[in-house]
Amino acid sequence: MAKCYRHPREDALYECDMCGKPICGECMHYVDDPGGGDPQVVCPMCDMGSAAAVSAIVQDKRETKIVEETAEDNPLTTKQRLNVRLNSMMVLAIFVLAGIYTYLDQQVSLSQEPISYSSDFIIERGNPSAQFTMLLVELMRYREDHGEYPDKLDDLVGRYIDGPPTVGESNQKFQYVKDVTNGFVLSLPDPERYEFLKLYVTANGDLSLE
Incomplete structure (x- = not known):
């Protein structure tokens, strides 16, 4: 029996409907079929786009509540919080949409060939936001597998990138x-060149901006 690509010791009970990778029951997620059919079985990698969108919505609601509670007492803080909230939503939207666009572009280009989420493909497109998204996903996968984030990005080479x-x-x-x-x-070496801000990720996986 095939083994789960993320948990080699576990038997693969499913295949991701998007990328075709073998996954175990722990890795399996259901997402609605855009065409209105039966729910699709996806792996955590392919489910990351929807997860990031949900995280952004939850963060937006949390910050909106804080702004409403402090609006009368501290108008300057309110303005700052609004700016951070708007910037966070914009950056998250850029990362998620760029990653989804690159993934879909790859599927179209490969036509009938087996689909794989290749970092080489992303590099060829020259899109740093797509690379940024990919690294963020792989850092989260590393933490899920090892219980902590890597000491350096080179620790991802081989299994993750x-x-x-x-x-x-x-x-x-x-x-x-x-x-x-x-x-x-995590940040780009020259963020002003690409008009991206520095991204902070907490130990709990919450995102914030500088």
């Missing part, structure tokens, strides 16, 4: 700093 995490086809490396309390900080 194909090669050293550089921006596009350049030699510039993504900036990554692990923090025991806050999780990690």
Whole structure:
């Protein structure tokens, strides 16, 4: 029997309807079929887009409640919180949409060939936001498998990504700093060039901006 690609010791009871990878019962998720058919079985990787969207909605509701409670006492803080909330939603939307677009573009280009989520394919497109999304997903997978984030991005090479995490086809490396309390900080080496902000991820997986 085939083994789960994320948990090699577990038997694969399903195949992801999107990428075709074998997965165990723990990794299996259901998502609604866009065409109105039966729910699709997907792996955590393919389910990341919807998970990120839900996280953004929850964060938005939480920050909206804080803004309403402090509006009368501290108008300056209210303005700052609104700016952070709007910026967070915009950046998350960019990352999620870029990742989904790249994934769908790959499916179309491969036609009848087996579908695989390749980091080489993303690098060829020269889209740093798509790479950023991929690294964020793989860092979350590493934490799920090992109980903590990696000490450095190179620890992802081999099992999680194909090669050293550089921006596009350049030699510039993504900036990554692990923090025991806050999780990690992931950023581009020259964020102003790509108009992206620095992204913080806490130990609980919450996202925030500088």
